[in-house]
Amino acid sequence: MRRVVSLYLPTWPTDRIRRKFESPPPDKPLVTVRTTGSRRIIASACQAARQCGLIEGMPVAQAQALVPDLHVMDADPEGEAKSLLELAKWAIRFSPVVALDSPDGIWIDIAGVEHLFGGEEALLKTLIARLEINGIRACAAIADVPGAAWAVARYGKGGIIPPGRAVDAVSCLPVQALRLSPPTIGAMHRLGVERIGQLAAMPRAPMVRRFGREASLRLDQALGHAAEPISPIIPEETTVATRIFAEPIARLEDLKLVVRQLSEEVCRTLVKKGQGVRRLDIVFRRVDEKGAALRAGTAKATRDHAHLAKLFDDRLETIDPGFGIEEVVLIASRTEPLDATQMVARGLDEAEEEADISRLVDRLAARVGVDRVYRLAPVETLVPERMAAKVPALSPPARSAWPDGLPRPTRLLDPPEGIITTALLPDYPPAAFIWRRVRYKVIKADGPERITSEWWLGDQHRMLRDYYRLETDKGARFWVFRDAPLSEGGRWWMHGFFA
Amino acid sequence: MGARREVIEDLRRQIDRRHGGSPSRKSLPFGIMPIDRHLPTKGLALGALHEVIEHGPASEFAGTATLFTAGILARLKGPVLWCLTRRDLFSPGLLQAGPHPNRVIYAETSRDGEILPLIEEGLHEKGLGAVVGEVTKLGLTASRRLQLAAEASGVTALLIRRWWTLAQKDLTGLPTAALTRWRITPAVSESMPADGLGRARWQVDLMRCRGAEPCSWIVEACDAQGRLALPSDLAHGPHPAQVRKPAAG
Numbered sequence: 066m067r068r069v070v071s072l073y074l075p076t077w078p079t080d081r082i083r084r085k086f087e088s089p090p091p092d093k094p095l096v097t098v099r100t101t102g103s104r105r106i107i108a109s110a111c112q113a114a115r116q117c118g119l120i121e122g123m124p125v126a127q128a129q130a131l132v133p134d135l136h137v138m139d140a141d142p143e144g145e146a147k148s149l150l151e152l153a154k155w156a157i158r159f160s161p162v163v164a165l166d167s168p169d170g171i172w173i174d175i176a177g178v179e180h181l182f183g184g185e186e187a188l189l190k191t192l193i194a195r196l197e198i199n200g201i202r203a204c205a206a207i208a209d210v211p212g213a214a215w216a217v218a219r220y221g222k223g224g225i226i227p228p229g230r231a232v233d234a235v236s237c238l239p240v241q242a243l244r245l246s247p248p249t250i251g252a253m254h255r256l257g258v259e260r261i262g263q264l265a266a267m268p269r270a271p272m273v274r275r276f277g278r279e280a281s282l283r284l285d286q287a288l289g290h291a292a293e294p295i296s297p298i299i300p301e302e303t304t305v306a307t308r309i310f311a312e313p314i315a316r317l318e319d320l321k322l323v324v325r326q327l328s329e330e331v332c333r334t335l336v337k338k339g340q341g342v343r344r345l346d347i348v349f350r351r352v353d354e355k356g357a358a359l360r361a362g363t364a365k366a367t368r369d370h371a372h373l374a375k376l377f378d379d380r381l382e383t384i385d386p387g388f389g390i391e392e393v394v395l396i397a398s399r400t401e402p403l404d405a406t407q408m409v410a411r412g413l414d415e416a417e418e419e420a421d422i423s424r425l426v427d428r429l430a431a432r433v434g435v436d437r438v439y440r441l442a443p444v445e446t447l448v449p450e451r452m453a454a455k456v457p458a459l460s461p462p463a464r465s466a467w468p469d470g471l472p473r474p475t476r477l478l479d480p481p482e483g484i485i486t487t488a489l490l491p492d493y494p495p496a497a498f499i500w501r502r503v504r505y506k507v508i509k510a511d512g513p514e515r516i517t518s519e520w521w522l523g524d525q526h527r528m529l530r531d532y533y534r535l536e537t538d539k540g541a542r543f544w545v546f547r548d549a550p551l552s553e554g555g556r557w558w559m560h561g562f563f564a
Numbered sequence: 565m566g567a568r569r570e571v572i573e574d575l576r577r578q579i580d581r582r583h584g585g586s587p588s589r590k591s592l593p594f595g596i597m598p599i600d601r602h603l604p605t606k607g608l609a610l611g612a613l614h615e616v617i618e619h620g621p622a623s624e625f626a627g628t629a630t631l632f633t634a635g636i637l638a639r640l641k642g643p644v645l646w647c648l649t650r651r652d653l654f655s656p657g658l659l660q661a662g663p664h665p666n667r668v669i670y671a672e673t674s675r676d677g678e679i680l681p682l683i684e685e686g687l688h689e690k691g692l693g694a695v696v697g698e699v700t701k702l703g704l705t706a707s708r709r710l711q712l713a714a715e716a717s718g719v720t721a722l723l724i725r726r727w728w729t730l731a732q733k734d735l736t737g738l739p740t741a742a743l744t745r746w747r748i749t750p751a752v753s754e755s756m757p758a759d760g761l762g763r764a765r766w767q768v769d770l771m772r773c774r775g776a777e778p779c780s781w782i783v784e785a786c787d788a789q790g791r792l793a794l795p796s797d798l799a800h801g802p803h804p805a806q807v808r809k810p811a812a813g
Contacts, residue, residue, distance in 0.1 A: 466665065
């Protein structure tokens with residue numbers, strides 16, 4: 066299945082200027098200006114300028130009359146296109162299939178890679194947040210139809226359109242969302258056709274006669290009736306291996322074979338360049354112009370072609386070949402220098418543990434995402450919830466360790482759950498407690514062990530807990546705590562389970 | 565008596581060969597005579613699939629099954645892959661009986677169905693000491709795949725069978741291709757002369773075992789090296805192997 070992000074940068078020319086010259090400040094209105102004939106008109110306006118009522122196409126003189134302290138820059142279409150290409154190259158970190166949607170947008174086909182970012186929603190959020198940190202306003206939509214994503218990103222609210230719901234998403238949008246020329250839009254408006262849904266409801270033949278073939282094609286593209294290929298940009302310096310088939314292939318075995326051959330080819334090129342792969346992308350182009358892509362990362366730079374091919378083996382099953390695949394491209398989209406000597410050393414010492422583990426880590430990461438394969442390293446704190454920190458699976462071994470000697474449970478409830486206790490004396494360990502509506506009778510107890518937050522965190526994070534180990538009459542052992550002495554309104558909490 | 569035992573051993577070896585398993589399967593002794601003597605492989609068979617079932621819903625008794633597993637890991641060499649779906653594992657506690665944190669790599673997924681491929685991926689990696697998987701559902705076919713992968717690579721697979729509802733508990737009773745199935749239940753510990761808790765005590769139930777009867781023992785929990793022990797006050801009492809229970813599940 067296809068999932069396409071349409072990224073829309075509404076104020077790209079002005080955002081670009083601000084990023085380049087670090088002026089004027091974001092709250093000062095800024096416009097770019099182009100010349101048509103003898104008139105100088107606004108080519109694009111920043112957010113602040115728009116709020117002052119300046120719009121594209123307005124004469125500069127009029128704009129300056131409205132906003133006296135207006136910053137004016139000359140529009141630079143070539144420079145804008147060039148920077149957009151740079152931005153598109155940056156977006157390759159999300160998916161290998163990235164294409165320009167000039168002048169103010171980017172396509173990203175995320176089918177098969179969204180799980181690496183924790184799902185579509187998380188991917189969208191990351192994408193927009195990254196751009197906004199860099200001062201670029203962005204809006205994006207994901208749909209299974211590129212045209213629908215385009216329309217919703219620009220004329221809708223953006224966000225995620227579930228698979229198969231493209232028609233619902235676009236039918237109430239204005240006809241401008243169809244990527245048509247202004248005269249066609251004007252003709253539609255004259256006939257009272259305002260919404261895409263209205264247009265779609267018209268009989269097709271008269272509609273084509275009236276508005277032209279383009280209207281019909283764009284409508285079909287927005288509704289998902291016509292294919293719309295996205296041809297990915299590939300930066301020139303990237304190592305790529307391509308196979309084009311005279312006879313399209315569809316069998317899984319053939320795909321595997323091709324992937325193996327291509328990874329050999331890529332590795333041969335990398336040897337010449339003295340590089341190793343950190344991220345590998347594979348793009349399939351189908352006969353019906355729909356594409357699919359897979360992505361895999363490696364924890365260490367590598368040129369082991371058998372290992373690289375294996376990273377895709379299981380996931381090739383998820384590729385739907387349709388009527389056949391006619392082109393396969395393997396892209397080493399991120400590489401690192403890798404010395405030839407290092408390679409030899411590893412090849413000799415096949416049994417070396419670390420090398421083996423790095424391959425396993427890669428294969429696991431290809432399945433669940435890099436951040437979900439990790440080790441836990443000790444953190445210098447006494448607060449149980451914060452004692453372990455995730456570190457990359459291949460990071461150097463931690464030197465410190467958790468203090469042993471103090472009994473700690475093997476399972477922790479985070480957050481702790483409140484329990485109702487009865488005690489023989491105030492501030493004594495409980496004689497019985499109720500947790501999750503079950504009553505437990507305590508026959509032995511150990512404690513208290515006082516755990517406080519670090520004093521350097523200050524009073525706001527002050528925390529004081531008295532931990533007890535309890536054994537019930539059945540032998541089950543629990544770790545409970547009271548968060549303050551009874552006189553200060555302490556409550557009891559269930560926190561962990563011992564053996 | 566001795567002659568009969570030899571004949572049985574010989575037959576066992578023949579059966580093993582028929583099944584394609586190596587006749588001399590490597591094993592990890594528990595270091596407790598009654599248990600090791602009971603198991604056909606004289607310990608926990610390595611390069612095979614084992615299940616450890618939690619005795620209780622939620623996490624209530626998860627600590628015992630987890631620590632039992634960690635104790636086995638502590639006595640195995642090499643890195644360990646731990647596949648999990650819920651983040652309730654407390655690694656500082658694991659360290660007390662288990663492997664050093666530098667040895668353990670965690671792979672996390674949010675869905676139960678994704679965990680079995682992760683475990684299988686780990687079992688293909690010869691350099692690993694063991695793979696631990698926390699699973700709720702485990703079908704016969706899936707367990708056979710894992711068992712074959714473990715046999716081929718020699719990596720031991722330990723599956724902690726977790727369950728939260730009674731319906732899920734029934735799932736843990738279904739047959740699988742695992743070589744052994746254990747259930748670890750907390751037992752009342754020895755009373756100490758002073759206040760406080762001594763070493764924890766478990767009832768270890770061998771619920772299923774290829775080539776041996778189900779059996780139960782009372783043992784003392786893992787120590788810092790992951791070793792179990794026989795309770796001193798029971799060691800001279802009735803023979804623990806006689807505390808036999810009918811096959812459950």
